[in-house]
Amino acid sequence: MTLKTNNAKLKTPLNKAEFVRTRKFQSLFLRELSKQMKKIITYIVVILLILAFAAYFIFSGPGTTPPSPPITTIPAFYTNIIATHPHDTSSFTEGYLIYNGKLYESSGDPDYVGKSRLLKIDLNTWTAEKQIGLDKKYFGEGIAILHDTIYQMTYKEHTLFMYDMNFKKLKEQSFDTDTHEGWGMTTDGTNLIVSDGSSSLQYFAPSTFTFLRKIMVNEQGMPVGNVNELEYIDGYIYANQWNEPYILKIDPSTGAVVAKSDINSIWEQERRNKPNVDVPNGIAYDPNTKKIYITGKYWSQDYEVKFQ
Numbered sequence: 001m002t003l004k005t006n007n008a009k010l011k012t013p014l015n016k017a018e019f020v021r022t023r024k025f026q027s028l029f030l031r032e033l034s035k036q037m038k039k040i041i042t043y044i045v046v047i048l049l050i051l052a053f054a055a056y057f058i059f060s061g062p063g064t065t066p067p068s069p070p071i072t073t074i075p076a077f078y079t080n081i082i083a084t085h086p087h088d089t090s091s092f093t094e095g096y097l098i099y100n101g102k103l104y105e106s107s108g109d110p111d112y113v114g115k116s117r118l119l120k121i122d123l124n125t126w127t128a129e130k131q132i133g134l135d136k137k138y139f140g141e142g143i144a145i146l147h148d149t150i151y152q153m154t155y156k157e158h159t160l161f162m163y164d165m166n167f168k169k170l171k172e173q174s175f176d177t178d179t180h181e182g183w184g185m186t187t188d189g190t191n192l193i194v195s196d197g198s199s200s201l202q203y204f205a206p207s208t209f210t211f212l213r214k215i216m217v218n219e220q221g222m223p224v225g226n227v228n229e230l231e232y233i234d235g236y237i238y239a240n241q242w243n244e245p246y247i248l249k250i251d252p253s254t255g256a257v258v259a260k261s262d263i264n265s266i267w268e269q270e271r272r273n274k275p276n277v278d279v280p281n282g283i284a285y286d287p288n289t290k291k292i293y294i295t296g297k298y299w300s301q302d303y304e305v306k307f308q
């Protein structure tokens with residue numbers, strides 16, 4: 001019994017110790033498991049946050065690629081060379097037109113040293129039969145002739161000159177445009193139409209040079225800038241675009257460019273003749289012969305062309 005009792009007595013403390021050890025082990029195991037779980041959950045939360053930020057910047061952040069503009073296609077027309085004629089390589093052409101069978105040209109002067117001119121050129125000899133120089137403070141720009149009066153603008157001097165057909169100065173007056181600059185000029189037979197380096201074409205009343213209205217040159221609604229030398233041909237305004245190889249055909253009722261011609265091959269030909277030639281600038285139309293002439297600043301040739 002004693003033994004039994006002793007055995008029983010001996011057995012009880014052993015079970016207790018085991019029980020305590022087991023509980024301690026379980027407790028330590030659970031604590032460790034809890035620690036690891038916390039770590040795993042923290043990692044998952046951090047990864048999810050990184051993914052969420054990445055998704056935000058990719059799909060809605062400032063680096064998002066804007067939608068592409070609609071592809072526009074303006075019909076092209078060809079500028080085919082019919083003949084070439086000599087052009088004064090010292091002419092920084094800003095105005096070019098035909099009136100009663102004579103070519104009139106306005107030349108600018110980037111150095112302001114007195115080289116701006118107005119020329120009357122014979123179409124048989126291609127030489128100037130009359131010319132006058134402008135004071136060196138003026139940079140000669142676009143010209144138009146209406147009812148035997150020649151109008152010549154200046155670049156930044158806000159001065160408009162009017163001459164009779166013998167180049168006698170009739171009047172000198174101030175004018176202004178949206179950009180405060182004078183670029184190209186033409187006439188629709190009633191008003192003077194002026195470009196100023198922006199996309200607007202501004203209409204002025206002849207004689208008084210009072211502003212009437214303006215149209216915005218656009219390619220399928222997008223503004224077209226740097227509109228330069230102008231020519232009114234059969235109800236459309238044709239225009240050079242500064243520093244671009246294009247001739248634009250503009251509908252004057254809307255300002256829309258309805259067609260354009262790439263004359264880079266002609267410009268390239270000029271570059272081969274004379275490497276320092278400047279941009280294409282000059283379109284002149286003879287309504288009697290239906291001939292069209294184009295040239296550029298310091299170009300060696302005048303090109304008689306056909307728009308097709």
Ligand SMILES: [Ca+2]
Pocket residue numbers: 095096097185186229230231282283284
């Ligand atoms: Ca012209």
